[in-house]
Amino acid sequence: DGGITQSPKYLFRKEGQNVTLSCEQNLNHDAMYWYRQDPGQGLRLIYYSQIVNDFQKGDIAEGYSVSREKKESFPLTVTSAQKNPTAFYLCASAEYSNQPQHFGDGTRLSIL
Amino acid sequence: SQQGEEDPQALSIQEGENATMNCSYKTSINNLQWYRQNSGRGLVHLILIRSNEREKHSGRLRVTLDTSKKSSSLLITASRAADTASYFCAPYILAGGGNKLTFGTGTQLKVEL
Secondary structure (H helix, E strand, O other): OOOEEEEOOEEEEOOOOOEEEEEEEOOOOOEEEEEEEOOOOOEEEEEEEEEOOEEEEOOOOOOEEEOOOEOOEOOEEEOOOOOOOOEEEEEEEEOOOOOOOEEOOOEEEEEO | OOOOEEEOOEEEEEOOOOEEEEEEOOOOEEEEEEEEEOOOOOEEEEEEEEOOOOEEEEOOEEEEEEOOOOEEEEEEOOOOHHHOEEEEEEEEEOOOOOOEEOOOOOEEEEEEO
């Protein structure tokens, strides 16, 4: 089955620690996205990539970093510079930027 | 900044009734998409309506788009308990800083037996 997989489902971060969230897709999509969702709120765009080896900042990129070395993979690192990282993180992919996005089931990040 | 704003924020209806959710946006769009999110899960795409379309149907879903009023509506007919979820509109906005899909804060729909 084609789809998009996020791991882990739950993640805990200690103070001063960087953590990396995984996102893998086998849909052969060029575009990939990372969103943050806080309780009762909509999705805010962190980073996006429209092609391998290229990515752009979204609306709330500070304290986050990404890489896009392979078409299938778009990992997100939450750095210690992100002071309020507790949230639900969603990864998505799309064939083109104006086409429907396919979402993973998210990673819930909490602070220890 | 969020472009799509849904109304109402929450909606509770009885099974079998129709549910209508509205969305407003601020700038020119290429298309507008609706998504559904079950609690603790990722979003699922429901329907896409292009800027030159006025109405679109998919099963029990009906979406309208009025670009002159910068608004859209999602109608779910003959609702079921399984329709309980949050629904988000997502206008694909045309912006000088980069075209992108933007999400509203969602309408929480509860369908009671």
